Amino acid sequence: SQQGEEDPQALSIQEGENATMNCSYKTSINNLQWYRQNSGRGLVHLILIRSNEREKHSGRLRVTLDTSKKSSSLLITASRAADTASYFCATEGLSGGYNKLIFGAGTRLAVHP
Amino acid sequence: IAGITQAPTSQILAAGRRMTLRCTQDMRHNAMYWYRQDLGLGLRLIHYSNTAGTTGKGEVPDGYSVSRANTDDFPLTLASAVPSQTSVYFCASSQGDNSPLHFGNGTRLTVT
Numbered sequence: 001s002q003q004g005e006e007d008p009q010a011l012s013i014q015e016g017e018n019a020t021m022n023c024s025y026k027t028s029i030n031n032l033q034w035y036r037q038n039s040g041r042g043l044v045h046l047i048l049i050r051s052n053e054r055e056k057h058s059g060r061l062r063v064t065l066d067t068s069k070k071s072s073s074l075l076i077t078a079s080r081a082a083d084t085a086s087y088f089c090a091t092e093g094l095s096g097g098y099n100k101l102i103f104g105a106g107t108r109l110a111v112h113p
Numbered sequence: 114i115a116g117i118t119q120a121p122t123s124q125i126l127a128a129g130r131r132m133t134l135r136c137t138q139d140m141r142h143n144a145m146y147w148y149r150q151d152l153g154l155g156l157r158l159i160h161y162s163n164t165a166g167t168t169g170k171g172e173v174p175d176g177y178s179v180s181r182a183n184t185d186d187f188p189l190t191l192a193s194a195v196p197s198q199t200s201v202y203f204c205a206s207s208q209g210d211n212s213p214l215h216f217g218n219g220t221r222l223t224v225t
Binding site for chain 2: 030031033035040041042043044045048050088090092101102103104105106
């Protein structure tokens with residue numbers, strides 16, 4: 001069963017534009033994490049946001065979390081061709097235990113030069 | 114370079130054969146995980162281990178077994194492979210709760 005659902009499934013933009021990806025989830029969470037996956041590679045952690053946080057930044061990345069709507073967004077500003085990848089959200093449930101990290105199906109981002 | 118090493122990188126396996134996917138980490142993380150990634154389904158947890166000597170079942174454990182004899186190694190075994198186990202398998206590790214996962218580069222397994 002999937003906890004996180006990313007939207008859109010695919011996104012195509014030009015270099016320099018901003019890219020926004022959304023994640024919705026169903027049950028209460030301890031934290032929500034965003035990962036990036038380049039083709040043929042493993043996932044790489046981007047940002048972890050705890051349930052008591054509303055926004056976090058890391059370089060060109062901004063993540064927001066709205067626990068009342070059970071949703072999160074990942075914003076990549078001034079995108080580059082190198083940002084082309086799949087992006088996944090993952091949620092850690094309230095029951096605790098890192099074994100409860102559940103991934104969504106991902107958003108495929110294509111950034112064109 | 115610290116991280117997770119998975120082997121083999123890819124494998125074609127006849128149905129009914131036994132196969133062990135290897136995973137080793139050098140970060141001294143307590144927790145390790147095995148996920149499978151299928152198109153349109155994201156990553157699904159197969160088995161996990163919170164610490165050496167303990168293992169647990171994830172979302173899709175049937176047909177797979179794991180062991181955690183020490184901190185560094187977490188092999189995944191398919192006792193008798195079936196075509197539905199064709200997938201990309203990722204091993205990951207973490208320090209624990211509220212910690213990010215570190216992933217290997219995966220093993221692409223095809224069961225014919």
